[in-house]
Amino acid sequence: MANNEQFTSPDDITAALAQSGYVADDALATSLFLVLRLGKPLLLEGHAGVGKTEAAAALALMLDTPLIRLQCYEGLDVNSAVYEWNYGKQLLAIRSAEAQGHSEIFGRDFLLERPLLKAITQTSSPVLLIDEVDRADEEFEAFLLELLSAFQISIPELGTIVASHPPYVILTSNRTRELSDATKRRCLYHWIDYPDAATELRIVHQRLPLVSSKLSAQVVACMQELRKTRLNKTPGVAETIDWLSALLALGSEKLSAKAVRQTLGCILKTNEDQLSINDDLLEHLLTSALEIEHGAR
Numbered sequence: 001m002a003n004n005e006q007f008t009s010p011d012d013i014t015a016a017l018a019q020s021g022y023v024a025d026d027a028l029a030t031s032l033f034l035v036l037r038l039g040k041p042l043l044l045e046g047h048a049g050v051g052k053t054e055a056a057a058a059l060a061l062m063l064d065t066p067l068i069r070l071q072c073y074e075g076l077d078v079n080s081a082v083y084e085w086n087y088g089k090q091l092l093a094i095r096s097a098e099a100q101g102h103s104e105i106f107g108r109d110f111l112l113e114r115p116l117l118k119a120i121t122q123t124s125s126p127v128l129l130i131d132e133v134d135r136a137d138e139e140f141e142a143f144l145l146e147l148l149s150a151f152q153i154s155i156p157e158l159g160t161i162v163a164s165h166p167p168y169v170i171l172t173s174n175r176t177r178e179l180s181d182a183t184k185r186r187c188l189y190h191w192i193d194y195p196d197a198a199t200e201l202r203i204v205h206q207r208l209p210l211v212s213s214k215l216s217a218q219v220v221a222c223m224q225e226l227r228k229t230r231l232n233k234t235p236g237v238a239e240t241i242d243w244l245s246a247l248l249a250l251g252s253e254k255l256s257a258k259a260v261r262q263t264l265g266c267i268l269k270t271n272e273d274q275l276s277i278n279d280d281l282l283e284h285l286l287t288s289a290l291e292i293e294h295g296a297r
Helices: 010-019 026-038 052-061 086-098 117-118 138-150 183-184 197-207 213-226 237-249 257-262 271-275 279-293
Strands: 044-045 066-072 084-085 111-113 128-132 152-155 159-162 170-172 188-191
Touching: 010 026, 010 052, 026 044, 026 052, 026 170, 026 188, 044 052, 052 066, 052 128, 052 170, 066 117, 111 117, 117 128, 138 152, 138 183, 197 213, 197 237, 213 237, 213 279, 257 279
Parallel strands: 044 170, 044 188, 066 128, 128 170
Antiparallel strands: 084 111, 152 159
């Protein structure tokens, strides 16, 4: 496990993340640096597919520490996220202790650790990713406050378990609902926006080094223009990577109307959005790609 003291500035974080295959701007690198220095959770918000989850994975890789992920969803409860009792083991303990007249069935040995409890019982500090926390309900969000503020979890039958090695906590949100002020107060905050063309190209070259610079530049130019149109679901960087991967698999060396039509499903995930790509818009996207190719931009 890497010692976080070796990272003395946000520039060190930027360089280390790049070695892990993640491109971070100065603002995000600074936020992650402060996570390490201040020990506070970081709330990452932004559109889907802009690299929020990947930031946590890259941080874990950079620190050479486990990534423990809790995927949030509507109806998420304590049994799924924190712990539950191993009822089968408890039953066996009761039966084996009957002759002695007593049994202890609420010790740590009978706990099944779920992601949150697992994150605070490690022998070194892991990265805890609480992914898409906005999908969980307000009751569960309120339950998180103890963990976010004190890195501890209270279990009625056992008492309070405090982390001896507090995790580095990253929460992500797509803003399907507004999080509480109490949650936000406990966190640092950073918004990850869609990247500009230069940054997106750097990401592409990091993730897909086998794709030609020409094709990468064309695809990024198209994506930059496509995000300016009115869509039900604007494609993120994840879709850019998927699109280029598909074009590479199909042997495409440059964008064409046929190639775009064949691969629309990689970037536009609703029928309405795909139907919105009429001939005029397609021509505009391809023109943008050619302008990049010929250095007009």
